[in-house]
Amino acid sequence: MLLQVLPEGFALPPLPYLLIVLGAAGLAVLALVLADPSVTEVTVVAFAPWMVAGATLYALNQVGVVVDVLAPLFGSPTVYVTTFSLMGFLWGVASLVGRDPRFSTVVLLLGGIGLMSSVLGLALVVGLSRPPFRVLWPAIGFAVAVALTGVAWMVLGALRPRATSITGMAGLLAVFGHTLDGVSTAVGVDVLHFGEQTPLSAAIIEVGASLPTAPYLGTVWLFVLVKVALAMGVVVLMADYVEEAPREGFLLLAGVAAVGLGPGAHNLVLFSIAQTAEPSLLAPLLSR
Template identity: 50%
Template sequence: MLVADRNAFRTGATSAAMVLPSGFALPPLPYLLALLAGVAVAGAALYRTRPRVTPRVVLAFTPWMVVGASLYALFQIEAVPAAVRPLLGTPAVYLATFAVAGLVWAAASPFGADEWDLPSTPGLLLLIGTLTAGGVVGSALRIGLNRGGLLLGPPLAALVASLVVATGVWLLTVTNSEDASAASSVGWLVLLGHTLDGISTAVGSTLGFGEQTPLSRLIIELGGELVSLPFLGPAWLFVVVKVALATFLVVFVGEYAAEEPQRGYLLLGGVAAVGLGPGAHNLVLFAIA
């Protein structure tokens, strides 16, 4: 995940500091309690309804990942109301997004989980999530435009390149691995998310943005010591690591999904979110910052 100022890096002495991004902080206690209450309510609703987890359900969460990512980008450029700002930092924004999406999922759980047609669980999740994401991203673009203009070329190029690379790697992987095939379309989403995170970070490094996570920064610096490539800059090695790790996880967790589809697809969805969230955040930040 990127920041607009390279000086925002912080190198900690502990192992946690090597993993957690700069700016990672819990909100003030009243906000934290409200946030935990929201997460608890969503968790209880999901526990009570026990919704089915299918590939289409996981894919339907894609716009929700964009919602959290976009809100955090707005938080970074200080374009959110003060009253809700404590809920839009990291990790609070992702917990808040989960609370809302979880309640929508629980409400939609009585419907079928294997088709997109309305009413269905994937269809309702996708529809509400897309409308929400459209509103948040639209607001972000409007704010960016009012603050001095938009930068659309690099984020669009990063998105297109990620789609091409992820799809190519996915096709190659499923051709050679039955375990990857068991991951179904969720495996493609995992590859897309982490490829987007890698390529968008690489593009950002050529635009003057800095990586928030110290461990990722070390990989980027190592790649820069070896060679700097056009379009990817010094972060080419980070892209390779992200794509390779995502491919491994698709194969490894795909084997588990073949035996335990519910838990396997849920785990793959979490892995996809870890990549797609930061990747989408980078694209929105490029455009508006």
């Protein structure tokens, strides 16, 4: 049953790599336990570049850019642990060094932006050197996701203003992440003819394809609607928890954002640099 839920390509690396990654993650966790950093909505936003960086590294690994000796560190799901290890260790050390919580947040944000910029720059070089570089439709997908997120957030603010006020930028990031995932999937499936490899997502898309609206709205519109609605619902449901236990609540919201933003960013980068629209390439970072 589990195999029917996990996306294609989801596999553990060879044992030596697994031990290295787990050891690095252990050091990151130790640094975080010792530092005990605070978590706010701004902290969740600072996580975002790391999510995009990990997603991009996975896409680069899928198209064969990562050297063989390092490739097992950037497969699925290992890439999440690899990225977390870097982020967690940096965040923990910064929290131990700086007395002001804002210092560690700034270091976390700048470190993520630096890594994200580097790997996106590499993806750009790969795309330009290995045509076709399909940047138009991914860019359109990103713009549509931003606009749709704005509409969804305004609707949520009108219906549940308390939820948007309490969750703030963290809630907005969660809605955007899942909107981006849905819209990028629509671009990949309906426009660029990639395939969907997560069984649950594929099942929803099949339902959309069977409706009379398919010739006019495409096959993925229902999946987009479900993703946006679920993200909005989660923000509403988690508002009380965030208010009562901010650290745990914001961390959970960060996790919700990651399982949307990661796959969404991965899709856009992969669509831009993949040389062929192979169905196996649309294997998202995380099970949706």
